[in-house]
Amino acid sequence: MALAPTSTYAAGQDSSSSSTAIKASKKMENLNLPNSLNHPPRFLSFPLKRKHEILEHQNDHPPKISLTRHPPKWEPPHCSQKQAGENGFSKVKRAWSETAISELPEPQAKVSPSHQTGIVVEVHKETCATKKPLQICQRKVEEKCCESTLASKWTPSSVTCKPLKHKRAKLGPEHGTNGPKISHEGANGGGELQNQSKAGCLTAALTSDPRVTDCGKLNPEEKMLMLEKAGHAKALVLTLVYRDGTTQLDSEQKLAPAVCGLLMLMKNDLDGRTPEDPLGQNDSLVYLKLEHTPAWAQQCTHQSREDMLLQVLSRSQLVVCYKAKDLLRTTLQFYRQDLSWKQVAGCHVQDPQVSGWLLDPANPSSCYQDLFNKHCKRPHTTPAQGTKKCQGLWELYSDMELNMISVLAAMESHRIHVDKEALKRTSDLLGTKMKQLEQEAHRAAGQIFLVTSNPQLRTVLFEKLCLQERCENKKLPKTINKQQQSTSEAAVSILIPLVYTTTLCCNPQVHKIKSTFVDGILSCMTNKNYISSTWYQTSVVTGRISAKHPNFQALPRQPLQITKKQYIQGKNETVINVELYFCQVELRLLAHLSSDPELLRIFTHPQADVFTMLASQWKGVTEAEVTSEDREHAKRIVYSVVYGAGRERLSGILGVSAEQASRFQDSFLQTYREVQAFIQRTIQQCHKQGYVLSIMGRRRTLPNINAPDWGIRMQAERQAVNFVVQGRMTVGAVFCRNSVWCISECVCNCRLIAQLHDELLYEVEDSQVEQFAGEFTTPNIS
């Protein structure tokens, strides 16, 4: 890839010209830019630009929007009347405060426009103002941006940004392990009919199987009998059936199809079965249709199905379902009108996927067959049983993980309403900002390049401008894999002062906000006006919970401000969220595990900022003297120690030399000697046993712990330490305790909305906040 050497950004300006030239062109930018755009041939010769980008610069040719990916094709979950307690959220601790505006009504709620309420996601002007060198230029650019937006005479095509093409949009919102959602009649166009008939064939094949009883064809008496039978069965095995005829037991599909029913195996013979024919003499197989029938065909069947499902799910005898969370969530979505999440949140459905993951979190099975092959060597043991008890994992499973399944399902069924239009406006605003920043960067670089491309930015910074030669005293970070010059923010912030300009690259923070938190959220909301994350219990080796689509746990703390007013059944009731925040649990855990006296002392001051105190202890100054830089360093060092990052990584993060980073680390470990001792103890133990145990009894085997290769062995050692510290413990404990508390008599009208590693986000009715807080005593781990 070659740079076009003669290309300059502003007409008539030489790229090598100094700051004055750049400043001059900046002042004239509104005039200058359209001028230069009148000469399209200039831009066509830039090899670094993509074709559609270049076209965008030609005003007379609107950008060619190539929708190369197939458009999102999916069915929205069934939405019905709004349920009381179905709320949006406002973060208290996370500073998502004041803004407010409106929420679109539920499609079927038919609220008049004046009643619209809801969430607004707004990005603050100063959002990007966290890091000093970039902050200044950021502000300037933003001011400029606002001016020019107002005065802009640009055609829409030049102002709006690239078309949305998100991964979610490409794959459809229900792809991957996200799990299927209930089909929704009438929401789709022509494809629906086709699907329905196709599904009809497949389910017909299923129900015509002589072994399967179709519940839909039974008369009320037969249904009662069936229900009774289900009640007496020794074990129930459930699986969802999808429209394409597959079930949850089939291997993962890329596009999870809609659910059309539920297959239920009632087992009475727990002995004497063979894997080839699991259907014993006294067993029966029932098919329960889970589709909304057209209004004209609707009878009283709905009620009985609901009764049946609920009875089945909440019974005390053994109920097994592979990927039980999907089943519970589907049930909740399907009976949204008639079923409270609380009824489901207490269900205990055994899930072999979870138990299998506990046995070997580092190598989770991809599908049921995989799991079966892995853990069931003898045909007569099921994955749910097996060797778990021997390994001491049984308690962990039944006391905690099992409870978590239904809680997560309830969390997933919670809808967070978002004002789509406001989000779109924000997106447009950010789009113009990005445009502005892009031009700024082009000007600074003296040429046009694709600012979102790291390789191109690298070429500009280090091959064209050769900035690395001008900062020999400072060590520039390198990329991990290829050891190239990094173009990260830390690196660019070192370079910025060397060039007499405000910015060299589009601020990656702005880019991130737009692409991930605005457009990304928007892409999660196709055909609906709310979001709800999907929570994963078994996808993280260390035992943490992860979230997707959107990833609730990675929403920014600083820049986004979300607020909402909530209307419940016409009344304006304020519902606020109380957040339980276990201040730096992992650090607390480290203190506990290592019993380091200095570290423990810090946690005896409940109100103090831990990192400030750490910095003051470590640097030997008073807390008032601790600069924000010191605090940031302390924080990074702590994390690097806790999570086992090496000094190379630390130097990259801090933007200092490796020697300096190593000195920081050493001095930290000198201060907190017990921490170091704990780390070494953990590693030694791991060497001896080949596995490590977390505080909850979670286990991770590390086969590489005794590897001959130094690098691989070191990695395993870091992983060992990381696992012990990072395993979810406090939150997990609260999780199970609280799930019970929350669904039983339920002292308050509250609901768990999100788990953010060391925080739990609850929605609590305003009047009950104090009561709620009283119920909750923060557990003291150290």
Next chain:
DNA sequence: CAACTGACGCTAGG
């Protein structure tokens, strides 16, 4: 040429 995939780089969170 379009569409997809995997590797890589970066950033958000902890």
Next chain:
DNA sequence: CCTAGCGTCAG
């Protein structure tokens, strides 16, 4: 160290 997610680029 371990996540999700966005983006580019080469094959």
